[in-house]
Amino acid sequence: MTRILHVAIVDDWEASRPFGEYEVSTRAVPFIDAGFVHATTADGLRAVLDDVYDSLHLPLVLVVLDVDELQAAGLEVTLDPAPRVHAPLPTDGTAIVAELPLDRDASGAWQVPPALAALLD
Template sequence: MTLIAHVAIVDDWESARNLGEYEVSTRGVSLDEAGFIHAVVLDGVRGVLDEFYSDIRFALLLVVLDTDALTAAGLEVTEETPGFPHIHGPIPTDGAAVVAELPIERVDGDFVIPDLSRFSGGAAPSTNA
C-alpha cells in the first residue's frame, strides 16, 4: 500500500461526498480542465501548502489516499514529477481509496499539518512554518 495525499477545500470535498466522486484537480481547477487530480507524497504536504495555499482562507482538508485502492477502482496513478502523483479520474469518496480525511488548521497564520506518522511510510512533518 502506498499512501499519497490531496489538499482539498472542505466545501468542495463535502459537496463531492454527496455525489460519491470528487472531481477537483486543485484549487479552482476541475478534473476536466487539468485532466488529472493533483496529489503529493505525505512528506511533501508542507511544501504544497506553503507554495500553493498560503493565501487561501477557506477551510482545508488533507485527504489521504491509498494508490492500490485507487488502481483497484479503475483509476490510473502516474508520477511524471517525483513526489507529485496525478490521479487520472474522479476519486470515489467512499470505499477503500480514502484512508483518512484530516482537517488542516492554521495557528497565527501558519498551517498545522496533521500528524501523518501513524500512516505506513508517513513522515511526521513539522507543524511550524
C-alpha cells in the same frame, strides 16, 4: 502500500459526497480542465500548503489515498514526476484512508496533522 495526499477545500469535498466523486484538480482548477487530480507525498505536503493554499482562508481537509486501492478500482495513478490521479476521486470506499482537517498555527501557517505519520507507516 503507497499512500498519497490530496488537499481539498472542505466545501468542495463535502459537496461532492452525494455524487460519489470529487472532480477538483487543485485550488480553483476543475478536473475537466487539468485532466487529473493533483496529489502529493508527505515530503511535498509543506510546499503544497505554502505555495498553493497559503493565501486561502477557507477550511481545508487532507485526504489520504491508498494508491493500490485506487488502482484496484480502475483509476490510473502516476507517481512521477508528481502524484496524479487521472480520474475523479471516489468520496468513500477503501481508497480513502483518512480525512484529516488542516488547521493553522498561531503564526497563521498551515500545519501538518500529527496523525498523518501513523497513517503513512
